[in-house]
Amino acid sequence: MNIFEKAYKQNNYDIIKEKNIYPYFHKLFTGQNTEVIMDGINTVMIGSNNYLGLTSHPEVIKAGVEALEKYGSGCSGSRFLNGTLDIHVELEEELAKFLKKEAVTTFSTGFQSNLGIISAIAGPRDYILCDKENHASIYDGCRLSFAKTWKYNHSDMNDLEEKLKAVPQDHGILIITDGVFSMSGEICKLPEIVSLAKKYSARIMIDDAHGLGVLGSHGRGTAEYFGLEDEVDIYMGTFSKSLASLGGYMASNKKVVEYVKHTSRPYIFSASITPASVACALQSLKILEREPERVKALSDAANYMRSLLKKYGIDIIESTTPIIPVYTYDDERTFIACKILLERGVYVNPVISPATPVGKALLRTSYTATHTKTQLEKAAKEIHEVLTELK
Numbered sequence: 001m002n003i004f005e006k007a008y009k010q011n012n013y014d015i016i017k018e019k020n021i022y023p024y025f026h027k028l029f030t031g032q033n034t035e036v037i038m039d040g041i042n043t044v045m046i047g048s049n050n051y052l053g054l055t056s057h058p059e060v061i062k063a064g065v066e067a068l069e070k071y072g073s074g075c076s077g078s079r080f081l082n083g084t085l086d087i088h089v090e091l092e093e094e095l096a097k098f099l100k101k102e103a104v105t106t107f108s109t110g111f112q113s114n115l116g117i118i119s120a121i122a123g124p125r126d127y128i129l130c131d132k133e134n135h136a137s138i139y140d141g142c143r144l145s146f147a148k149t150w151k152y153n154h155s156d157m158n159d160l161e162e163k164l165k166a167v168p169q170d171h172g173i174l175i176i177t178d179g180v181f182s183m184s185g186e187i188c189k190l191p192e193i194v195s196l197a198k199k200y201s202a203r204i205m206i207d208d209a210h211g212l213g214v215l216g217s218h219g220r221g222t223a224e225y226f227g228l229e230d231e232v233d234i235y236m237g238t239f240s241k242s243l244a245s246l247g248g249y250m251a252s253n254k255k256v257v258e259y260v261k262h263t264s265r266p267y268i269f270s271a272s273i274t275p276a277s278v279a280c281a282l283q284s285l286k287i288l289e290r291e292p293e294r295v296k297a298l299s300d301a302a303n304y305m306r307s308l309l310k311k312y313g314i315d316i317i318e319s320t321t322p323i324i325p326v327y328t329y330d331d332e333r334t335f336i337a338c339k340i341l342l343e344r345g346v347y348v349n350p351v352i353s354p355a356t357p358v359g360k361a362l363l364r365t366s367y368t369a370t371h372t373k374t375q376l377e378k379a380a381k382e383i384h385e386v387l388t389e390l391k
Contacts (some may be wrong), residue, residue: 003224003368004343006242010314011109012015016272016332019332019335020339021245021332021335021336021338021339022335023046023334023335023339023350026038026039026189026342026347027039031055031056032045032048032050032055032056032366033045033050033053033055033056033290033370034370034371034372034375035159035375036345038342039342040346041342041343041345043342043346043347044274044345044346044375044378044379045347045368046305046346046347046348046365046366046367046371046376046379047347047348047349047364047365047366048366048368049135049210049240049241049242049366050242050244050368051106051210051213051214051242051298051322051366051367051368051370052213052242052243052244052284052294052295052298053127053294053317053369053371054220054242054243054244054284054287054289054371055244056068057166057284057287058285058348059283059287060244060245060280060283060284060287061280061349062283063279063280063282064245064276064277064279064280064283064285065276067087067275067276067278067279067280068275068276070275071085071275072275073088073274073275073276074271074274074275075271075272075273075274075275076271077106077271077272078144078268078269078270078271078272079106079272080261080266080267080268083271083272084272085272085275085278085326087275087278088106088272088273088278090282091104091106091278091281091282091285092104092106092249093290093356094252094282094285094286095249095251095285096251097209098218098220098285098288098289099220099229099235099251099253100203100220100229101235101251102252102254102257103249103251103252103253103256103257103258104178104248104249104250104257105249105250105257105260105261105267106247106248106267106272106273106278107247107248107250107267107270108162108246108247108248108270108271108272108273108274109238109240109246110137110209110235110236110237110238110239110247110248111136111137111140111212111239111247111248111250112137112248112266112267112270113137113206113236113237113238113248113250114138114140114141114236114248115134115137115140115141115143115144115266116141116250116260116265116266116267117176117205117234117236117260117264118138118141118142118144118145118146118147118176118205119141119144119248119264119265119266119268119277120259120260120263120265121144121145121174121205121259121260122142122145122146122147122172122174123145123146123147123172124146124147124148125147125171125172126145126147126148126171126172126173126174127148127149127150127167127171127172127173127174128142128145128147128148128149128150128173128174128176129150129152129160129163129173129174129175129202130142130150130151130152130154130176130177131151131152131154131155131176131177131178131181131188132151132152133154133155133178133181133183133184134176134177134178134181135178135209136209137207137234138176138178138207139204140348142157142243143370144266145211147174150163150166151364154181155186155188155189157189157192158191160175160193160196161200161248163200163375164196164200164202165200167200170291172203173200173201173202173203174198174202174203174204174205175193175202175203175204176205176206176207177190177193177204177205177206177207178206178207178209178210179206179207179208179209179211179215179222179223180208180209180210180211180214180215180222180321180323181210182209182210182323183236183321183323183325183351183355183356183362184317184319184323184363185210185317185319185321185322185324185325186223186317186319186321187211187215187221187225187319187320187321188206188222190204190206190222190223190226190231190232191226191228191365194228194231194232197231200209203233203234203391204225204231204232204233204234204235205220205232205234205235205236205354206222206232206234206235207222207237208222208223208235208236208237208242209236209237209238209241209248210222210241210321210323211225211237212237212241212242212243213215213239213241213242213243213288213294213295213298214242214295214298214321214322215321216295217292217295218289218292218317219288219292219294219295220240221235221237221300223235229354230355233252233253233256234250234251234252234355235249235250235251235252235257236248236249236250236251237249237251237283238279238313239273239277239280239281239284241286242288243280243281243285243288244280244281244284245277245278245280246273246274246277247273247277247281247308257260273341279330291319292310294328294369295369297367297369297370298322298367298369299320299322301322301366301367301368301369301371301376302304302322302324304323304373304376305365305367305371305376305379305380306324306374308377308380309326309380309383309384311380312364312380312381312383314384314387315327315363322366322367322368323365324365324366325351325362325363325364325365326348326362326363326364326365326383326387327360327361327362328343328361328363328387328390329359329360330361331353331361333361333390334350334351334363335350336364336390337350337363337386337387337390338350338363340386340390341363341383341386343383344381344386345378346379346382346383347376348363348364348365348383349364349365349366350362350364351363351364363364363383365379365383
């Protein structure tokens with residue numbers, strides 16, 4: 001049998017290309033901002049994770065350019081050996097202070113952060129209890145760990161407790177959940193998770209990729225939002241969203257971080273974050289600390305858009321975050337809606353099964369602290385008109 005046979009069969013993406021409604025890999029001719037040029041069209045961007053609007057901030061760009069000039073284009077090695085720069089250490093120290101944790105270490109991507117943390121912390125004698133709607137990188141980290149992984153129903157605390165009860169005694173338990181679920185925008189039930197973790201002697205890890213810079217009065221994320229910063233054992237997050245760069249991090253107590261740094265294969269055997277990416281993340285963090293009002297501006301923009309969509313009677317998933325999913329239900333209808341919206345100057349993300357249940361396809365929209373009301377009004381109007389036409 002030819003191992004490439006699967007590649008030559010007709011796949012779903014071939015079919016939607018033939019129908020001219022393929023919604024992926026559009027070309028951007030500008031940087032990420034609230035307005036971009038995509039496929040040559042001036043477009044309101046409501047499909048990025050540039051939550052604080054810092055990808056185009058002059059201080060962030062300057063920091064990246066200066067780091068490129070000082071350190072060159074790359075580190076040519078792993079953090080474990082020759083790839084640790086002084087600014088890697090500075091970023092980790094500043095982020096640890098900001099998150100009120102003893103230590104932080106950084107990874108080359110957010111996806112790799114989950115692979116590296118989970119595979120180092122959990123082993124064959126341990127149990128991972130994982131929310132069914134967690135990010136794909138969490139599931140891949142669980143596989144790499146060889147721990148016994150049990151999925152609990154999404155945000156179902158009764159199901160979580162039943163599974164905690166079933167874990168044999170004298171086994172390590174790690175509960176892993178997204179802080180903000182990336183498709184729905186829902187916030188995890190952290191108070192209940194903390195209570196159960198204490199009851200069953202489990203540890204808690206939060207993927208706060210969509211929580212940092214988004215939740216909490218200072219933007220420290222999900223735990224700050226609930227006032228439970230001392231109750232979460234491990235934070236994982238990314239620099240590719242609120243901190244306008246590329247990479248990821250782990251924040252925990254010093255002993256746990258040191259253990260991961262010395263045992264995590266994805267960490268040890270990967271090149272370190274490029275100098276420009278480190279500098280951009282560090283400067284973005286400084287701006288977030290200096291301007292916490294950006295967190296409120298983000299919330300205000302999302303709430304305004306939510307009110308517009310509701311006014312139009314558009315069916316959305318309710319949340320309090322800057323992720324607002326709009327129901328389109330049918331996969332093909334979703335692709336057609338994305339195509340027409342882009343032609344009219346609005347970009348949104350299509351979400352179909354298996355990322356969402358069959359028959360519950362979505363337009364995933366997400367917002368930025370620097371969106372203007374005019375931009376949001378245009379986007380809401382176009383979404384309303386397109387969905388009305390497609391009925």
